[in-house]
Amino acid sequence: MIPDRMEQWEREYDEVLDELAAPGVLADPQRLRGMTRRHKELETLVTAGRAVRSAMADIETARQLMAESSGADRELARFELERAEADLREAEDVLRRLLLPRDPNDGRDVIVEVRGAEGGEEANLFARDLFEMYRRFAERRGWRLEVLSLDHSERDGINEVTFVLKGADAWQRMKHEGGTHRVQRVPVTESQGRVHTSSATVTVLPEAEEVEVSVDPLDLRIDVYRSSGPGGQSVNTTDSAVRITHLPTGIVVSMQDEKSQIQNRARAMQVLRARLLALEQERQAAEQSVKRRSQVGGGGRSEKIRTYNFKDNRVTDHRIHMTLHKLDRVLAGDLDEVVDALLADERAAQLAAGEAGLT
Numbered sequence: 001m002i003p004d005r006m007e008q009w010e011r012e013y014d015e016v017l018d019e020l021a022a023p024g025v026l027a028d029p030q031r032l033r034g035m036t037r038r039h040k041e042l043e044t045l046v047t048a049g050r051a052v053r054s055a056m057a058d059i060e061t062a063r064q065l066m067a068e069s070s071g072a073d074r075e076l077a078r079f080e081l082e083r084a085e086a087d088l089r090e091a092e093d094v095l096r097r098l099l100l101p102r103d104p105n106d107g108r109d110v111i112v113e114v115r116g117a118e119g120g121e122e123a124n125l126f127a128r129d130l131f132e133m134y135r136r137f138a139e140r141r142g143w144r145l146e147v148l149s150l151d152h153s154e155r156d157g158i159n160e161v162t163f164v165l166k167g168a169d170a171w172q173r174m175k176h177e178g179g180t181h182r183v184q185r186v187p188v189t190e191s192q193g194r195v196h197t198s199s200a201t202v203t204v205l206p207e208a209e210e211v212e213v214s215v216d217p218l219d220l221r222i223d224v225y226r227s228s229g230p231g232g233q234s235v236n237t238t239d240s241a242v243r244i245t246h247l248p249t250g251i252v253v254s255m256q257d258e259k260s261q262i263q264n265r266a267r268a269m270q271v272l273r274a275r276l277l278a279l280e281q282e283r284q285a286a287e288q289s290v291k292r293r294s295q296v297g298g299g300g301r302s303e304k305i306r307t308y309n310f311k312d313n314r315v316t317d318h319r320i321h322m323t324l325h326k327l328d329r330v331l332a333g334d335l336d337e338v339v340d341a342l343l344a345d346e347r348a349a350q351l352a353a354g355e356a357g358l359t
Contacts, residue, residue, distance in 0.1 A: 005049065006046070006049040006050070006053060009042055009045045009046050009049060010046055012042055013039070013042040013043065013046050016035055016038055016039045016042060017039065019035055020032075020035050020036065020039060030209070037107060041102075044098060045095075045098055045099075048091065048094050048095045048098050049095065051087075051091040051094070051095075052088065052091040052092055052095055054087075054091075055084055055085075055087040055088035055091050056088060058080070058083075058084035058087065059081060059084045059085060059088060061080075061084075062077050062078075062080040062081035062084055063081060065077035065080070066078060066081060096351065097347065097351075100347060100350045100351070101350065103171070103172070103175070104281070105171045105175070105206035105281075106171060106172055107168060107171070108170070108171045108206040108207055109164055109165060109166045109167070109170055109171070109206075109207040110164070110165050110170045110171050110174050110175075110204055110205065110206060110207060111148070111162065111163070111164050111204075111205045111206075111207050111270070111271060111274045112134060112162070112163055112164075112165060112174065112177070112202065112203070112204055112205075113160065113161070113162045113201075113202070113203040113205075114127050114130050114131050114134075114158065114160070114161050114200060114201070114202050115127060115159065115160045115161075115200060115201050116153065116157060116158065116159055116160070116198075116200050117180065117198075117199040117200050117201050118198060118199045119183075119196065119197070119198025119199060120198075121153060121154070121155050121157055121187075122157075122183075122187040122188075122196055122198040123157075123198040123199060123200055124153035124155070124157025124158055124159055124200075125153075125155065125156070125157040125187070125188070126157075126181075126183045126198055126199070126200045126308075127157060127158040127159070127160075127161070127200040128156070128157050128158040129183075129331060130181060130200055130202065131158055131161050131163075132331070133330065133331050133332075133333060133335070134163075134165070134174075134177075134333075135333070136332055136333025137333040137334075137335045138165055138167070138333075139333065140333050140334070140336075141167055141169070141170075141173065142167065143165050143166055143167030143170055144165075144166040144167070145163055145164070145165055145166075146163060146164045146166070147161065147162075147163045147257070148162045148163055148164060148255065148257070148267045148270065148271060149161065149162040149254075149255050149256070149257050149267065149271075150162075150257060155188075162271060164207060164270075171204075171206055172343070173339050173343075174204050175204055176319075176339065176342040176343075176346075177202050177204050178202055178203055178204040178305075179201070179202060179304070179305030179306070180199050180200075180201050180202075180304045180305060181199060181200050181201070181202060181304065181305065181306050181307075181308065182197060182198070182199045182304035182306070182307045182308070183197070183198050183199070183200075183307075183308045183309075183310070184196075184197050184307065184308070184309045184310065184311070185308075185309070185310035185311065186310070186311075195311060199304065205271075205274040205275060205277070205278050206274065206277060206278065206281075207270070207273075207274050208273040208274050208276070208277035209273075213273040213276045213277050213280070215246070215269070215272070215273065215276070219246060219247050219248050220244055220245065220246060220247070221244070221245040221247060222242065222243070222244050222245075222265070223242070223243040223244075223245075224239040224240070224241065224242055224243075224261055225239055225241050225243070226239055226240070226241060227240055227241045227256040227257075239261065240256070240258065240259055240260060240261045240264060241254065241255065241256035241261075241264060242254065242255050242256070242261060242264040242265045242268050243268075244265070244268045244269065244272055246272060246276065249276070249279060251272060251275050251276070251279075253268045253269075253271045253272045253275070254268065255267045255268040255271075304318060305317065305318060305319055306318065308327055308330075308331070309327065310327065312325065312327075313325055313326065313327045313328060314327055315327045315330045315338070317338055317341070317342065319342070319345075320341055320342060320345045322338065322341050324337065324338070
C-alpha cells in the first residue's frame with residue numbers, strides 16, 4: 001500500500017505546488033485557501049509516508065547485514081534492526097492517525113448558540129456562565145469572538161446568545177460542546193439554601209460562506225419590527241429588527257442587536273447559511289444527522305452531556321466518563337483538558353473501527 005499511496009500523494013503534492021503558483025489561483029481567494037489547506041495536508045502525508053518508507057529500507061538493510069555478518073557485527077546489525085522496527089511502528093502509527101477520516105468542517109469558524117433551558121431564571125444565569133466560559137476559552141486560544149445576537153433576561157441572565165468564534169482550530173475544539181449542559185448549585189433566587197438542577201443548551205454550527213450555500217430570495221420571508229428589551233419594552237423607534245424565515249425548511253432566524261436593519265439582515269443571513277449548511281451535511285451523512293439532532297434534544301435535565309456541580313467544584317463529561325474537580329478553572333475558560341480528552345476519544349473510536357487501517 002505504501003509505495004502506491006506515496007506515489008499518489010507525491011504526484012498530487014507536485015500538482016498542488018504548480019497550481020499555487022498559477023495566476024488564476026492567486027487571484028481567487030477562496031480557491032487559494034482551499035489549495036493552501038490541501039498543500040499542508042499533502043505535505044504532512046508525504047513526510048509521514050517517507051518516514052515509513054525509510055524505516056522499511058533500514059529494516060531490509062539491517063536484515064542483509066545480519067545475514068552476511070557474525071559475532072559483534074551481527075549483534076550490531078541486530079540492534080540496528082530492532083531500532084528500525086521500532087521506528088517503523090512509530091511512523092506507521094503517525095500515518096494511521098493522519099489517515100483518519102478528516103472532518104470536512106476543520107478550519108472553519110463556528111457559530112455558537114447558547115440558550116437557557118429548564119430551570120427558569122437560574123437556567124438563564126447558567127447560560128450567561130457558559131457564554132463567559134466560552135469567551136474566556138476563546139481568549140486563551142487567541143480566537144476572535146463576535147456577538148451576533150444577545151437577549152438578556154430580567155435578572156441579568158441570558159435568554160439566548162449567538163456568537164461567532166474565528167480561529168483556525170475553532171471548529172475542531174468546539175464541535176463537541178453541542179448539547180445540554182446541566183448545572184447543580186444553590187441559585188441566587190433560593191432563600192433556603194437548597195441545591196437546584198437547571199440546564200442550558202449549546203448548539204455549535206460550522207460557519208458557511210455565501211458561495212457554499214445558495215439561498216433563493218424567493219424562498220425567504222423577511223419581516224421587520226422594532227427591537228425590544230427584557231419584558232418586551234421597545235428600545236428602538238425604527239423597524240430595525242429582522243426576522244428571516246426560510247420557507248422550504250421552516251428555519252427562522254431573528255436579529256435585533258444592531259441599529260441598522262441592513263446589519264441585522266446580514267447577521268441573520270450569516271446564521272441562516274450556517275444552519276442550512278449543517279442541514280445539508282446531515283442529509284448527506286445519516287450518522288451526522290443523528291449526531292446533530294442529539295446535540296440539543298429537548299433541553300431536559302436527563303439529556304445532559306456535561307454536569308457542573310458547584311458544591312463539589314466538579315465537572316463531569318458523561319460521554320467519556322471524565323470527572324475533574326476543577327470547576328472554577330473550567331468556568332474560567334480552562335477547557336483544554338476536557339476538549340483534548342474528547343478529541344482523543346474520537347480518534348480512538350475511529351482507529352478501533354479500522355477506518356484508517358493500512359491495508
